[in-house]
Amino acid sequence: MTTVAVKPATMAQALTRALRDAMAADPSVHVMGEDVGALGGVFRVTDGLAKEFGETRCTDTPLAEAGILGTAVGMAMYGLRPVVEMQFDAFAYPAFEQLISHVSRMRNRTRGRMPLPITVRVPYGGGIGGVEHHSDSSEAYYMATPGLHVVTPATVADAYGLLRRSIASDDPVVFLEPKRLYWSKDSWNPEHPTDVEPIGRAVVRRTGRSATLITYGPSVPVCLEAAEAGQAEGWDLEVVDLRSLVPFDDETVCASVRRTGRAVVVHESGGFGGPGGEIAARVTERCFHHLEAPVLRVAGFDIPYPPPMLERHHLPGVDRILDAVARLQWEAEG
Amino acid sequence: MTTVAVKPATMAQALTRALRDAMAADPSVHVMGEDVGALGGVFRVTDGLAKEFGETRCTDTPLAEAGILGTAVGMAMYGLRPVVEMQFDAFAYPAFEQLISHVSRMRNRTRGRMPLPITVRVPYGGGIGGVEHHSDSSEAYYMATPGLHVVTPATVADAYGLLRRSIASDDPVVFLEPKRLYWSKDSWNPEHPTDVEPIGRAVVRRTGRSATLITYGPSVPVCLEAAEAGQAEGWDLEVVDLRSLVPFDDETVCASVRRTGRAVVVHESGGFGGPGGEIAARVTERCFHHLEAPVLRVAGFDIPYPPPMLERHHLPGVDRILDAVARLQWEAEG
Amino acid sequence: MTVMEQRGAYRPSPPPAWQPRTDPAPLLPDERPYRVLGTEAAAKADPELLRRLYTQLVRGRRYNAQATALTKQGRLAVYPSSTGQEACEVAAALALQERDWLFPSYRDTLAVIARGVDPVEALTLLRGDWHTGYDPHAHRVAPLSTPLATQLPHAVGLAHAARLKGDDVVALAMVGDGGTSEGDFHEALNFAAVWQAPVVFLVQNNGFAISVPLAKQTAAPSLAHKAVGYGMPGRLVDGNDAAAVHEVLSDAVRHAREGGGPTLVEAVTYRIEAHTNADDATRYRGDAEVDAWRDHDPILLLERELTDRGLLDEDIVRRAREDAETMAADLRDRMNRDPELDPMDLFDQVYAETTGQLREQRAMLRAELEAAQNDQREGGH
Amino acid sequence: MTVMEQRGAYRPSPPPAWQPRTDPAPLLPDERPYRVLGTEAAAKADPELLRRLYTQLVRGRRYNAQATALTKQGRLAVYPSSTGQEACEVAAALALQERDWLFPSYRDTLAVIARGVDPVEALTLLRGDWHTGYDPHAHRVAPLSTPLATQLPHAVGLAHAARLKGDDVVALAMVGDGGTSEGDFHEALNFAAVWQAPVVFLVQNNGFAISVPLAKQTAAPSLAHKAVGYGMPGRLVDGNDAAAVHEVLSDAVRHAREGGGPTLVEAVTYRIEAHTNADDATRYRGDAEVDAWRDHDPILLLERELTDRGLLDEDIVRRAREDAETMAADLRDRMNRDPELDPMDLFDQVYAETTGQLREQRAMLRAELEAAQNDQREGGH
Numbered sequence A, B: 001m002t003t004v005a006v007k008p009a010t011m012a013q014a015l016t017r018a019l020r021d022a023m024a025a026d027p028s029v030h031v032m033g034e035d036v037g038a039l040g041g042v043f044r045v046t047d048g049l050a051k052e053f054g055e056t057r058c059t060d061t062p063l064a065e066a067g068i069l070g071t072a073v074g075m076a077m078y079g080l081r082p083v084v085e086m087q088f089d090a091f092a093y094p095a096f097e098q099l100i101s102h103v104s105r106m107r108n109r110t111r112g113r114m115p116l117p118i119t120v121r122v123p124y125g126g127g128i129g130g131v132e133h134h135s136d137s138s139e140a141y142y143m144a145t146p147g148l149h150v151v152t153p154a155t156v157a158d159a160y161g162l163l164r165r166s167i168a169s170d171d172p173v174v175f176l177e178p179k180r181l182y183w184s185k186d187s188w189n190p191e192h193p194t195d196v197e198p199i200g201r202a203v204v205r206r207t208g209r210s211a212t213l214i215t216y217g218p219s220v221p222v223c224l225e226a227a228e229a230g231q232a233e234g235w236d237l238e239v240v241d242l243r244s245l246v247p248f249d250d251e252t253v254c255a256s257v258r259r260t261g262r263a264v265v266v267h268e269s270g271g272f273g274g275p276g277g278e279i280a281a282r283v284t285e286r287c288f289h290h291l292e293a294p295v296l297r298v299a300g301f302d303i304p305y306p307p308p309m310l311e312r313h314h315l316p317g318v319d320r321i322l323d324a325v326a327r328l329q330w331e332a333e334g
Numbered sequence C, D: 001m002t003v004m005e006q007r008g009a010y011r012p013s014p015p016p017a018w019q020p021r022t023d024p025a026p027l028l029p030d031e032r033p034y035r036v037l038g039t040e041a042a043a044k045a046d047p048e049l050l051r052r053l054y055t056q057l058v059r060g061r062r063y064n065a066q067a068t069a070l071t072k073q074g075r076l077a078v079y080p081s082s083t084g085q086e087a088c089e090v091a092a093a094l095a096l097q098e099r100d101w102l103f104p105s106y107r108d109t110l111a112v113i114a115r116g117v118d119p120v121e122a123l124t125l126l127r128g129d130w131h132t133g134y135d136p137h138a139h140r141v142a143p144l145s146t147p148l149a150t151q152l153p154h155a156v157g158l159a160h161a162a163r164l165k166g167d168d169v170v171a172l173a174m175v176g177d178g179g180t181s182e183g184d185f186h187e188a189l190n191f192a193a194v195w196q197a198p199v200v201f202l203v204q205n206n207g208f209a210i211s212v213p214l215a216k217q218t219a220a221p222s223l224a225h226k227a228v229g230y231g232m233p234g235r236l237v238d239g240n241d242a243a244a245v246h247e248v249l250s251d252a253v254r255h256a257r258e259g260g261g262p263t264l265v266e267a268v269t270y271r272i273e274a275h276t277n278a279d280d281a282t283r284y285r286g287d288a289e290v291d292a293w294r295d296h297d298p299i300l301l302l303e304r305e306l307t308d309r310g311l312l313d314e315d316i317v318r319r320a321r322e323d324a325e326t327m328a329a330d331l332r333d334r335m336n337r338d339p340e341l342d343p344m345d346l347f348d349q350v351y352a353e354t355t356g357q358l359r360e361q362r363a364m365l366r367a368e369l370e371a372a373q374n375d376q377r378e379g380g381h
Ligand SMILES: Cc1ncc(C[n+]2csc(CCOP(=O)(O)OP(=O)(O)O)c2C)c(N)n1
Pocket: B034, B063, B087, B091, B094, C107, C146, C147, C148, C175, C176, C177, C178, C179, C180, C206, C208, C209, C210, C271, C275
């Protein structure tokens, strides 16, 4: 990590670079959404694309999310590869019908004759002091929709690699970008970006033997921090970054849990009906006899996302994660 | 059950009666939706209401689901109690933004000053030979949305009682009506309809000692059938009908599972990211040391709802349920 | 800043940026639906075209009758008949070139087959063996769209993409009067106008959305008047006058092809049958209304015109009927065969590469089916 | 049935059911935005009203400046300024009676305070201590709506409900030019027209939706032209002319109150500041455009009119400024105090009766906070 070319880049920069490289490599890639042109998007992820590729390749659309996704469907039918930006998570909801009733089903509906290679980029999650409707975590909705891939990066390198993979995918991908990691930095070389594994592979971010923290997106750094802090309390925690919720990498996750015998699922999204339920249930189904304790969940509360001044109470933090680890029935071990 | 007045009624008739009685009891109850007037709804659940209460109390709206729910929000703000009919499950998706961004949050947003007592009736599920988009089970979306109640009846009496309770609730309720049970019959006296317990109470429909089938809505009769069939194979199955997914009745469910030590969650909705994950996870969290086997799930496949001629393969049936029961690690017992 | 501090003199003037973006006058539809048959305009109509339309109308009506019969025999899950609306269905298909695209709504099976799709394949959705039977790319016909108005933005996107690629392709999208109330209608028309996409929107105003009459759907002078709000021309046409619909649509297609952008066409027609075979139309309308429309039948109108002008002899009529009967007999025969179904298909096209999870579920179903077969073979339960 | 079999003679006739549902001509907006100030119409304007508008504009501009300053001090999470649009904001509030309802969008804090809501409570959403600070029923002001255009159907529903109950209540709903592209705009206007609900839609066309200029938002002659597609009148007005906006809105409100149904009003104005304090407007527009609009400033326009007619003396100007400064000082003071927050509030109004599940979560958070406090007390981490 100390070669000359490598310098710190933010996740937002890596995403921009991924879009740029994808557009340069394939003229059928079109970026579209609200304010993605001259402004470069409210998070500047599409910065410079309209200038480099012209307004027909990076298009400011009218303000209508169903229209954006619906026209993207038509464009994909004609062989383009639209990359749609939803400005904030909650503003993807108007496009819900198009996403569920068409995007996720068109391939299946037509027996594979009309695949829809659409990437829907959705900035998600809280922690940026956003007012109401600007901090939702809606991954549970997408997970429950067969036909979609659901991908979310947690590192700068993954942001690049997974977005390239998503755009290249012949299936629709909901690409969830953790808002509060946009400005996270890492040493990363834009001229030689590392490729990542195909969509659907989780990765062990930290090995450990006491218990597994299963997590993704914005909660990955929090879990890594918790793992560090946990050392002081005698726990050696493994952290698995799912990277994609769909497909779900049972193999990597279960291998880890079988090793450690204990697991906590961590995410910002509300707990009830959230991703953690599915994850806990499938891990338990597959690893029951390896489990020393039930798989626990640390998640957002089952409430509408709080206002900025209260959000820190809602977001899973280090202490709450370690509290859950502490409840993993350690006495049962001895 | 043999008094003179009691005669068989269908679930659809009980629902109609509930609407009628609610409208008669409270002039602020307004029914609205597509074709709910002269036609009485495509399932005839609103039959006769426009005639009895006039078109302003039972209103055919323009064909726009977001508009229907959005105007219902405004009506509720002014003190009415709108009961909205969505024609089919998948046709509720256009109203998703209104539901998530407003209906579920208005009370919280205004610190209780602006509650929205709206009931959204959604015919859901398959088994009626409906073509694409007519057989979805979307309860996972609603469960993952804090601020909504999610209620679903499985019997004629519950259809009446739960709908009355839902309309009377000061919170928004997504009231899921199992399409294929509309024509299910039971002896029921419309003149003396039995009240049911408040929303949020599950009920044990059949007691048993071998394992608990946790289910709701359209899968309740299937589970009861499976329990009967299971007797031949030596299983004495308990069947819990959740009746409401939100609030979730942990008490009743866990009491049952602690008694039996084994559980299978059964629903039509897709398994991955579906209600069963949450249910299995929370039961496991609460009953881990009572469990002889992991909580298993029998659910729809993780595919778009199949065409009519193939749907029977998708829907959880008696055999698939008993297969799951058989996998509950019985050898571990001995 | 107060007036005392302002620089320069105050000149009352209109808001600086404001100017009308288009002249509204040419966008407004005619006062009454445009007609050709029985009017002077008919003289200009191409006899060959009129005969072709006639043959297609007869065929279309026969198809509707046959499909409705098939519902009674349990061979179709449901059928939304377009009887009375054949002129719109047929003209929509005939106004397009082969390279163009059609975006039908769930009622538009006739337009789909008029475009060349196999009549049996066009019924797959309604028969229930799969969601779409034909290859959309083979005839450039999108799948029949069930969620109302959702196909409109698809048409816009496709037309826009074709234009970006430099291809000479127009998209024609069909929707009902009820569908115009959906947000997707609005968003699609707006995108089309802003992008000047080569797309034609055909609204079949057949008077009802299931049971809901137009008066409860809109208060607009006409549905065609909606066009001006998007900055595109709106055209109003008698939807039972096949020659008129064909002319108006052809004009709109040509206009789009030449870079003139989208057009909204409202065709005033009537749904003669119930909404579908499952519907009971007596609950919401009387016979008088239906009868009035029967007198304005699209086949009658065209037949009369052809007869008056000596363009229709018994021979043509007989051949049109025979043609229709042959199609109907073939449809009946082939629809009476059970389709071959493989439940394993449920899993194979959910994703480009079937996930491990779905492979597991596939294996489970296969095992179940084999077990059931074995049971049967052994005479078990 | 062929022509040979038809009953009666064939009479070519228009489609039986068709007739225009409304006369489109009166629904169309004027060719240019309606103006009062600097024109002959100004003579008819009530001097008292003009002075009231003036005082409110000055106050509104001061509020915008103060709120923007508060963002720099970290006292607001974000602030979308309506500088340059004060005429619309103020006129919207003043055109309503006390019993009427206002449905503001997220930019309309000025309209909200002009309606009597406490200036601090109006900022709760943007400060970030809760999602809405005021009681919507107290001043009949709905919460500021963040998801664009979603508040429009609410206004329609409320107005409709009031009418059903026999109450004399009009709803006025505000939306931006960008918001008109959303499906909810379409559905709301359509419902309003079909129901003849007493509602007024005010579109503030301020030229931009964040960075997207109007030309990329619509190709319509004007946004007011959208009205005809719903069968309601469309009015076009100079949005920087407070007297004109007030007059047009008051007319529309009166029309609605008298049972005439909804009106769509487009007020042509301009967003002088960036979209919010977080925006960088230099990325998408130049100074020249902004400067042109500065010369068409709503306060300037009104001041000039008042001065010309001798209706404005130094005294009124001074009092307006003092009033504004007092308000600003009070706002600054109160906003500089940290709001009192109780994290337990997170759980208490999700449902009418807090569920067991939420009570558990509440208890967990309380325990955490107590533990943290104890830690702190003990000097622990
Ligand atoms: C989004 C959506 N909502 C509701 C329905 C149910 N539905 C099917 S057809 C229909 C009426 C359609 O009326 P119209 O658009 O006039 O078309 P027509 O049936 O007259 O051809 C309705 C409400 C649907 N298919 N999609």
